[in-house]
Amino acid sequence: MTWDAMDDHHPSARLRRLPSRMLAMIAMQADRLVSEGLAQMDARKWHYAALVALSESGPVSQAELSKRTGIYRSDLVSVINELAERGFVERAPDPADRRRNVITVTERGRGHLERLDKLITELQDDVLAPLTRPEREQLTDLLARVLEHHSRSRAS
Secondary structure, eight states, X not given: OOHHHHSSSOOOHHHHTXXXXXXXXXXXXXXXXXXXXXXXXXXXXXXXXXXXXXXXXXXXXXXXXXXXXXXOHHHHHHHHHHHHHTTSEEEEEETTEEEEEEEEEOHXXXXXXXXXXXXXXXXXXXXXXXXXXXXXXXXXHHHHHHHHHHHHHHHO
């Protein structure tokens, strides 16, 4: 997609050189591509994030899963409900504190995550199509540094 197609008006050269503007526009395109791709598998970004977090950390409380995924607790309830309805996760009372629930990914959920991982890899390739493999790695490293910097700044 060209700059002309992304904006109603032709952006000035100054606007085309603003990294924050380019990041925002790329983020919109990437978000659209990923959301559309996941929708073809009847999934959403938060489904993927929850399954990845559970796969990496094992069973956790809903509060901990919210922290690990960045999904607001109120939104996470519907995500867990959707995943549980499909048999991808199980929700059970925490043996240490019956007031809390512990969420666990199921075997079916692991299989679904494997399929989503393949799709996400393809979608990342689509998003970064004009870049070589080394350029993709460099861009990812640079973006991680910027994100880490701003994450630290916010935490202070």
